Amino acid sequence: MPDLSGKRIVLGLTGGIACYKSAELLRRLQDEGATVDVVMTEAATGFITPATMQALSGRPVWTDAWDSRMDNRMAHINLTRGADAVLIVPASTDFLAKLAHGLADDLLATLCVARGAVPLLAAPAMNHEMWTHPATQRNAAQLRADGVTLIGPAEGDQACGETGTGRMMEPDQILRALVAFFQPKVLAGRRVLLTAGPTSEPIDPVRVLTNRSSGRMGYALARAAAEAGATVTLVSGPTALPCPDDVTRIGVTRATDMHAAVMAHAPGADLFIAVAAVADWGIANPSDTKLKKKAGGQPPTLRFVQNPDILADVAALSGGPWCVGFAAETDHLHEHAQAKRQRKGIPLIVGNLAQQVMDAEDAELILFDDDGAHPLPPQPKLQAARQLITWIAQRLPD
Template identity: 70%
Template sequence: ELLSELIAFFQPKLLAGRRVLITAGPTSEKIDPVRVITNRSSGKMGYAIARAAREAGAEVILVSGPTALAAPYGVRRIDVESAVDMHAAVMAEAGRSDVFISVAAVADWRVANASDSKLKKRADGRPPSLEFEPNPDILAEVAALPSGPWCVGFAAETENLEEHAQAKRVRKGVPLLVGNLAQRAMNADDTELVLFDETGHHAMPPADKIIAARRLVEQIARRLPVRPSP
C-alpha cells in the first residue's frame, strides 16, 4: 500500500476534485439458489481504471460484480451480484458523479422464471425451461440523465470490433466508447484498447492493464468539459 501510494503520488492529478463512478466485473444472474448465468470477466480492467483514476486525484466509487480482486487503495467499493443490483447502485451514485465509466460486463438478460429452491432433475430427464427478460441498460440510462456525468462505455467483442463499437457508442449516446477484443483481454493482464469518439477511432498500443488504464484516464481527463467556476 505504501508503494501504491508513492506511485499514485507521482501521477499527474488530472482528475483532482472529480468524482468518478466505475462499474467492473461480471454480473451474476440467478437461475435458482445455486445456479447462475455469468460471464468470464475477471474485473481486472475496471479495477485498473479505478486505481488509475484514484492515482489521478479523483474520488472513486467502484460498483463491482463478483470478482476475486481486492479493492484498489483508497477506492470505495460497492459489491453487487445481478444487473438489477448494479443498476440500483449506479443510479444512486450517478447524479453526484462527474464521470461514469461502464466497464462491467453486464448481462443483457436475466432469468424471468428464476426459482427460490434448487431445480431438480425432472423424472423424464428433460432440461428445465428458462425464460429470459431484458436487464436495464445502465449505460444508456445514465447517458440520458439531464445533467448526468460524462459517460464512457466499453465494448468487448470477439469480431468486427470497429463496426460493433462505433454503432454501440451511437446507440448508447456516449461521447467515448472503448473497445477491446474479448478473447485477447479476458482474464489477461495485458490489453489492447481502441477509443471510439465522434471523430473516428484511435488504437492504443498493447500494454499491461494498469498502464493502459493510466493512458485511458489521461484521454478521459483531456476530453472532460471544463468545470463551471463555483
C-alpha cells in the same frame, strides 16, 4: 517500464519494531526501478542493523551527520539533492514531533529540514494511544498543512499486544501510495463512478447466469482514477480482486442491483465509466430450490427478461456525468463499437476483442469517438488504464 524507473528515493528509518518491514519495502522499491539511499536514526539501528539495509540496497547506509565518507561532511545536504522523494518508514511519534517543529538534532531530521522542494512522505507507526494523543494529532495536522504526505496509519493488531489505529501500513500499501504520489493529478477534484466485474443472475440457489469477466480492467481504471486525484466510487459485481486504495467499493450481484447503485450515485458524478460485463438478460422464473434432473433428461424451462441498460440510462440523465462505455466484441470490432456508441448516445467507447482480453494481464484497447478510432498500444492493464484516464481527462468538460 517499472513504476519508479529512474527515481531516487531517500528511505529514512526511525525507531520502532516496524523497521523490519522497511527491509521488504526497500526490495519492492528496487523491484519498481528505484535507486534507494537509506538513512537511519540511532533508535532505528536498535531494531534493524545498517548492515542489513546496506546489503539489500547495495549502497552505503547513513546514520551520522558527521560521516566522513562525504568529502564535505554534508550528508544532510547532499543526500536530498537530486532525490525525487524522502520517505520515512517507519515514522515514530518522536520523529513526527521533530518534523512538525523543524528540529534538526540528527542526520535524518536535518536532511528533512534541508531538503528544499523535495517531497516528504511518512508512514506513522506507533501504539494507538500514542497516535490518538492530542499532541500527535496536532503534529500530524501541522505536517499535512506543511505539505507532508502521511501514509496511514492503519488499524489492527500491534506489536505491544493491543489493537487500534497506529499500525504501520504494509510495504505493498506504502509502495502503491508512493507510486500514486508520482502520478499526474489530471482528475483532481473530479468525482468518478465506475462499474466493474460480471453480474450474476440466479437460476436457482446454486446456479447462475453470468458473463466472463475477471474485473481487472475496471479495477485498474478505478486505481488509475484514484491515482489521478479523483474521488472514486466503484460498483462491482462478484470478483476476487481487492478494492484499490482510496476507492469506495459498492458490491452488487444482479444487473438490477448494479443499475440501482449506479443511478443513485450518477447524479453526483463528473465521469461515469461503464466497464462491467453486465448480463443482458436475467431469469424471470428463478427457482427457490435447487433444480433437479428430470426423468428422460428434459432440461428445465427458463424464461428470460431483459435487464436495464445501465449506460444508456446514465447517458440520458439531464446534467449527468460524461460517459465512457466498453465494448468487448468477437468480430467486426470497429463496426459494432461505433454502432454501440451511437446507440447509447455517449462521447466515447473503448473497444477490444473479447478473445484477447479474457483472463489476460494485458490489454489492447481502441478508443472510438466522433473523430474515429484511436488505438492504444498493447500493454499491462494498469498502464492502459492510466493512459485511458489521461486521454479522458484531456476531453472532460470543465
